[in-house]
Amino acid sequence: METISHTPDPWTGLRTLTEARIALGRTGGSLPTAEVLDFRLDHAAARDAVLTPFDPTALADEILALGTGVFTVTSAAANRAQYLQRPDSGRQLSAGSRAALTDFAAGRPPVDLVIIAADGLSTQAVRQIVPLLRGLLPALQGAGWELAPVIVASQARVALQDEIGNLLQARLSLILLGERPGLGSADSLGAYFTWAPRPGRSDAERNCLSNIRAAGLPPAAAAVRLFHLLTESRRRGLSGTSLKDETPLPGLQHRRD
Amino acid sequence: MTHRFTHGRTTFTFPDLATLMARASPRRSGDELAGLAAASAEERVAAQVCLAEVPLTRFLEEPLIPPEQDEVTRLILDRHDLAAFAPVGGLTVGQFRDWLLRYETDGTVLTALAPGLTPEMVAAVSKVMRQQDLILVASKIRKVTRFRSTLGLPGTLAVRLQPNHPADDPRGIAASILDGLMYGCGDAVIGINPATDSPSSYHELAGLMDRLITEYHIPTQSCVLAHLSTALRAMEAGAPVDLVFQSIAGTEAANRSFGIDLALLREARAAALSLGRVPPGGQVMYFETGQGSCLSAGAHHGIDQQTLEARAYAVAREFDPLLVNTVVGFIGPEYLYDGKQIIRAGLEDHFCGKMLGLPMGCDVCYTNHAEADQDDMDTLLTLLGTAGCNFIMGVPGAADVMLGYQSTSFHDSHYLRQLLGLRPAPEFAAWLETMGIMQDGLRLQPAGPHHALVAPQLQALAASPN
Numbered sequence: 056m057e058t059i060s061h062t063p064d065p066w067t068g069l070r071t072l073t074e075a076r077i078a079l080g081r082t083g084g085s086l087p088t089a090e091v092l093d094f095r096l097d098h099a100a101a102r103d104a105v106l107t108p109f110d111p112t113a114l115a116d117e118i119l120a121l122g123t124g125v126f127t128v129t130s131a132a133a134n135r136a137q138y139l140q141r142p143d144s145g146r147q148l149s150a151g152s153r154a155a156l157t158d159f160a161a162g163r164p165p166v167d168l169v170i171i172a173a174d175g176l177s178t179q180a181v182r183q184i185v186p187l188l189r190g191l192l193p194a195l196q197g198a199g200w201e202l203a204p205v206i207v208a209s210q211a212r213v214a215l216q217d218e219i220g221n222l223l224q225a226r227l228s229l230i231l232l233g234e235r236p237g238l239g240s241a242d243s244l245g246a247y248f249t250w251a252p253r254p255g256r257s258d259a260e261r262n263c264l265s266n267i268r269a270a271g272l273p274p275a276a277a278a279v280r281l282f283h284l285l286t287e288s289r290r291r292g293l294s295g296t297s298l299k300d301e302t303p304l305p306g307l308q309h310r311r312d
Numbered sequence: 313m314t315h316r317f318t319h320g321r322t323t324f325t326f327p328d329l330a331t332l333m334a335r336a337s338p339r340r341s342g343d344e345l346a347g348l349a350a351a352s353a354e355e356r357v358a359a360q361v362c363l364a365e366v367p368l369t370r371f372l373e374e375p376l377i378p379p380e381q382d383e384v385t386r387l388i389l390d391r392h393d394l395a396a397f398a399p400v401g402g403l404t405v406g407q408f409r410d411w412l413l414r415y416e417t418d419g420t421v422l423t424a425l426a427p428g429l430t431p432e433m434v435a436a437v438s439k440v441m442r443q444q445d446l447i448l449v450a451s452k453i454r455k456v457t458r459f460r461s462t463l464g465l466p467g468t469l470a471v472r473l474q475p476n477h478p479a480d481d482p483r484g485i486a487a488s489i490l491d492g493l494m495y496g497c498g499d500a501v502i503g504i505n506p507a508t509d510s511p512s513s514y515h516e517l518a519g520l521m522d523r524l525i526t527e528y529h530i531p532t533q534s535c536v537l538a539h540l541s542t543a544l545r546a547m548e549a550g551a552p553v554d555l556v557f558q559s560i561a562g563t564e565a566a567n568r569s570f571g572i573d574l575a576l577l578r579e580a581r582a583a584a585l586s587l588g589r590v591p592p593g594g595q596v597m598y599f600e601t602g603q604g605s606c607l608s609a610g611a612h613h614g615i616d617q618q619t620l621e622a623r624a625y626a627v628a629r630e631f632d633p634l635l636v637n638t639v640v641g642f643i644g645p646e647y648l649y650d651g652k653q654i655i656r657a658g659l660e661d662h663f664c665g666k667m668l669g670l671p672m673g674c675d676v677c678y679t680n681h682a683e684a685d686q687d688d689m690d691t692l693l694t695l696l697g698t699a700g701c702n703f704i705m706g707v708p709g710a711a712d713v714m715l716g717y718q719s720t721s722f723h724d725s726h727y728l729r730q731l732l733g734l735r736p737a738p739e740f741a742a743w744l745e746t747m748g749i750m751q752d753g754l755r756l757q758p759a760g761p762h763h764a765l766v767a768p769q770l771q772a773l774a775a776s777p778n
Binding site for chain 1: 341344345475476477478481483484485486487488490491494495644645646649679680681685686707708709710711713716718721723726727729730755756758759760761763766769770773777
């Protein structure tokens with residue numbers, strides 16, 4: 056078999072300085088086969104993360120096993136295609152879920168926090184949720200927080216936390232959901248929280264921890280950071296840019312997606 | 313004025329020009345999201361049939377957004393050149409399409425016509441044009457701009473080198489710049505999207521590029537794609553600023569949501585010119601646009617996203633830019649759902665920009681939640697090459713690790729240059745030849761670790777691995 060060698064780039068060593076795809080080499084002026092396929096593989100993983108169906112029952116079972124209550128809802132997005140084209144549909148509950156959650160909330164006292172575990176744009180990122188809750192729930196319970204059952208939500212956008220938090224009379228609403236997958240980071244989870252959640256809250260009124268994944272901010276570390284941030288948010292009675300501006304905590308970001 | 317069209321037993325009515333424009337727009341998710349799109353395929357074509365009958369002068373009589381509400385409308389009307397408009401002043405939208413496709417309508421004619429056209433006229437005709445029309449007419453028009461390199465000449469294709477890094481790490485950025493230069497890219501601009509929008513970060517990145525350009529005599533220009541106000545502060549602090557960047561949109565309200573207005577753009581351009589870095593008669597502004605930005609900012613006034621995009625070009629041309637880049641697929645599938653919508657939008661934007669006299673380039677790109685992939689980008693890239701696009705992006709391996717999306721790569725530029733015989737900007741091609749990087753502007757040369765650009769970075773790495 057004849058060997059066709061491509062032209063390598065002599066600056067391969069510089070790859071340690073950046074995650075960017077430099078020094079890929081070339082055949083003629085084009086990408087070598089291995090690089091074409093490597094890119095395709097990463098893109099395929101990202102596409103699968105967006106499109107693989109979310110299994111809310113499996114996630115609910117795992118969360119129940121942590122010893123907390125669970126309530127399952129769906130957004131108004133009828134399917135994945137609608138979810139992707141109509142972000143507004145993912146920001147509100149389906150009629151059925153709204154009725155069920157309203158019934159559930161009737162006669163119950165307000166809570167400090169509702170945590171929402173959701174698919175978002177990456178169903179692969181959902182795997183970070185249980186490890187994160189394993190750290191966060193005991194910390195909150197130990198500090199005397201009144202918690203609503205964990206809400207497992209399908210086809211959810213960040214702002215779904217507003218309607219859910221409002222229905223449950225929660226002081227704070229925290230949603231954990233898959234971020235838009237990047238190449239090579241298809242399983243990245245985002246965490247967004249909002250003080251006094253109610254429909255119409257703007258993104259400037261939220262805070263965000265992003266890139267929660269083993270190779271980024273590990274779920275256990277994210278749990279520690281979230282606990283401190285939520286505590287600070289509750290103490291000061293606010294969230295969003297003002298929390299960001301006055302509390303220089305590492306990893307705290309303003310929402311950017 | 314109500315527009316009506318009867319097809320079979322169905323009569324379609326469109327109450328005003330804005331509705332007619334929106335219903336006539338080729339299908340895209342952003343107009344559906346805004347509730348402006350045609351309800352059926354037949355209604356869409358009915359609107360196109362009605363639109364083809366509309367006289368071009370109607371767009372002067374019936375502004376889609378009232379001038380008293382919007383400074384972009386006022387700019388469009390104030391700058392309209394009736395003498396330049398005269399050759400097409402008696403035509404309808406449909407007749408205008410026919411006129412554009414005539415053999416006699418060449419680049420000289422179209423260049424002279426540009427000041428006589430409004431964005432709405434250009435958007436309207438694009439809606440009744442097929443993709444081949446958009447490509448053919450745009451390919452007749454050349455728009456040449458200059459800083460240290462001359463861009464937009466016939467037979468050339470330039471590349472913006474985009475060496476972003478998620479933490480603005482200077483060595484990581486320098487490594488990506490080296491990669492791009494060694495692949496013959498960067499003649500349009502070396503342009504960094506900073507992760508942090510601060511004057512100090514701006515100053516550091518501008519300094520890094522300035523030293524590189526100066527030391528190696530690279531005939532190109534640099535740009536930090538931070539907010540205009542950051543650029544102004546950095547210029548005051550003495551940063552070496554070649555090009556001033558800003559994202560712009562087609563309504564005053566959307567521009568305000570970006571924190572800018574026409575006055576601020578004027579101030580920034582004057583500041584950049586006053587630095588005296590650009591040769592006389594050259595250009596100092598770099599604008600980016602993209603369909604859907606007005607809707608995203610809640611500032612669309614019930615106008616479809618393609619028409620609003622064309623209005624952004626009226627803002628751009630007021631400031632004589634070096635580069636205008638439509639970042640076509642960046643905004644996501646809620647505005648352009650799939651490869652088909654992204655491809656059509658990219659060709660529309662390039663056509664509309666060129667018709668209005670702009671040096672149009674395109675960030676041929678998509679996000680991972682859009683129904684698109686590299687094959688779709690190959691298609692749009694190829695079509696834009698044939699349409700005479702001034703410049704494209706060059707991102708290492710096509711994946712931007714800071715912005716988290718996929719664009720075109722250095723390798724992609726070689727594909728297009730080989731396929732269509734397109735060379736880099738002449739000054740840059742000569743520099744590449746001198747540096748032993750490229751032969752005849754088309755063929756990469758083998759380079760070793762001792763190459764003048766490569767060796768210093770490898771030595772620095774050996775001296776300080778992290």
